[in-house]
Amino acid sequence: MAKTTAGRFSSFLRATGVAIALAAAAQATPAFADAQFQRWVGQFRATATSNGVSGAIFDRAFAGVTSPDPEVLELARNQPEFNAPVWQYFDNQITDESVGNGRRMAQQHRRTLDAVEQRFGVDRNIVLAIWSIESRYGEALNNPRIVRNIVRSLSTLAYADRRRQKFARSQLIAALKILQNGDVDVSHLTGSWAGAMGHTQFIPTSYQTWAVDMDGNGKRDIWNSVPDALGSAANLLRQNGWRPGHAWGYEVVLPQGRKFPAGRMTLAQWQAIGVVRANGQAYPRANDQAELKVLEGRDGPAFLVLHNFNMLKRYNNSDRYALAVGLLADQIAGHGQLSRDWNRPFTRLSFNETQELQKRLSAHGYYDGEIDGRIGPASREAIKALQGRMGMSPDGHPSKELLTRLRGQ
Template structure:
């Protein structure tokens, strides 16, 4: 989730913040703070009635005096659902995430051996989740994205009508995690939405599925990589992961044919001409599968299986589940999809995208991370540079733009 929220974090304008506040908070900041403190007092009674001790509540809320407007801004823009499809996959499945995944597979081989043996989940799937959720833990050391969970969830519970029920439930669960002794109030950190640790568990998921894989008596998904990876695998196992089964297959669609909605067996899909892109047979032709085409008939197409739906228990987005699957496959050494996503420009490599960000920064248009991932800050910088160069202001990280900048 840190990787997801970073895409919309890089440039924060006063206009965006004012809009978020005008939609959710009273117009006076002082009045908003007073209202918020009244809400905290009322929620304290709810938390205590739910089994949270007064001492834990007061310790957790010490210093939490006002809602965080940045949390509200981030809540309106989740790239799994809002970004162009090519942008989402380019940011999640790229040369760096694949290379780093293979390095992590070597570095944590013994832990991954234990995870596979105990939970029956393929190690590369776990590595894919770890990459997308926190860039293999790198995001946990970034103070600009790591937040106080109590502040984030309180903000959502107080001001975001769509998430109030969810946030209240997660906030009580977070307080009980502290009360249980797994983590201190100071260590209770995570994303704007309350997701925590290397593998970004929301508090209720932590309560249900987190495990103490390293055997130290605590379920520490913040500091213990074994606990974090084991917890992710346990979530998948407990939700029905089928050991040794694929998540799905890239397929080729026969031209000029409409396809039925819903699930059929792989054999039935093959009978109407939907075959694997690599030309191989379906290993289990009686498995039920559903067709997913996220980018039109000219983009990649996939028949997704039971394990795909289990991945969606981690995140309900089709894009997310496919990204985990594709990243896992490529970490394992398989080829990328034969058909690429539709882009109205020539794609850059990951290293070229970083070069583009550096050049935009040198021209004074970009002040975010040089991370090779295109978010709102990068797009705004690109549009500004395109305007200077007299190019169409589409915000695309294109080879054409980088070539122009190299000539500057």
């Protein structure tokens, strides 16, 4: 897996007030707290050297790391995307911007994508969709509010987060070995609070296993080399069993008034009981095994997913994630939107309208975050506050109805 915990940069775009307060409190904490952390660092040094990390590399990596990062612990405790409605997740991942930028990146990096497809057999649009979801085509790597010192982040989790302690220790040792190998120096070993790194967000152990030197400069640099990052993502999929030339799945229409079997059947068997493609076309490989996915039940979109869908889950073990990659890839390729949309309790805004809503929230003094067209916790809290002032139900939804009322003021 590219990561085994929620390390995607998109999960950072949230309200940071509590984390900032924690950071301020940490500065006023008595010195013994840092001393305890330093004792832990000293003990972990012995663990790292016994696992093949040189003492010199360890000392260089931990130079200046004198205390745990309180924001990392706050982010680890609060990951609302896991409980978000289905429509909210997809609305933030598949936008006019992500599709348009994907098509521009396809042109800009055409030669790299040609080479990636030839070497690994992974469709370029799948690779572009992963790049979008993981780091917004690299945009997130330039955000100082997001990018962190990997050594400090992972040592914080290994020191203070019992749930992630084992994971963080193994990733920290792997990160130190990346430094030792010379692919990146200490100042550029950066990533998310959970240790995911570079354009395509590999945790250190995934980097060790699947990262490739696609540009031929002798280093596997997923932070600065787009070819290395995209090639590494494709290599992960191919090494885990990606089938070149095969689809990830199809949107389907379900016949009314019948139940459906659990598990996998051939596409021919699904068609025999009335489950057909939403675009009316035939299934290209009728004998391929497929499983039905309905994230919102019968009233929402339905999909028959194939072997390559499960390969996307090797990157991130989530049905939502794999569907988002597949659907975004399809739209970048020009296949159009879903025939049956997600069920929202409001009228959805376009990407430009969402940016306009954020600007209007900011003008009213309710929002001071990025005007990025993505509705995260900070935007939702601002919407709730404004809805309350306007006498509307404070549901936090970025609705056409709210924007219309704001335009009338």
